[in-house]
Amino acid sequence: MSAVTRLAPSVHGGGSLFRGLRARASGNGVRHAGGGVHIEPRYRQFPQLTSSQVIQAEFFSAAVWFWILWRFWHDSDAVLGHFPYPDPSQWTDEELRIPPEDED
Numbered sequence: 001m002s003a004v005t006r007l008a009p010s011v012h013g014g015g016s017l018f019r020g021l022r023a024r025a026s027g028n029g030v031r032h033a034g035g036g037v038h039i040e041p042r043y044r045q046f047p048q049l050t051s052s053q054v055i056q057a058e059f060f061s062a063a064v065w066f067w068i069l070w071r072f073w074h075d076s077d078a079v080l081g082h083f084p085y086p087d088p089s090q091w092t093d094e095e096l097r098i099p100p101e102d103e104d
Contacts, residue, residue: 041047049057072079093100
């Protein structure tokens with residue numbers, strides 16, 4: 001217990017040290033976002049995209065479609081089912097609820 005009581009003042013001092021670093025790192029509560037709005041809003045018009053944003057959007061959309069098609073190719077049972085597909089030519093008229101031709 002005596003070791004804990006000897007460490008208490010240094011732990012308290014360490015806490016004030018971290019509070020001081022946090023206050024200095026934040027710049028006294030003032031945030032600088034780079035000098036204004038990055039993309040100016042325009043009423044009822046599409047925003048102007050940079051070429052970097054277009055390239056990133058196309059890259060991510062290509063990656064998503066690649067993943068979807070890859071998973072469908074390698075695990076198509078998840079979409080189509082885990083059973084053999086029935087042959088429609090083997091179904092009878094009774095199963096399809098088609099009335100007999102001689103019944104009028």
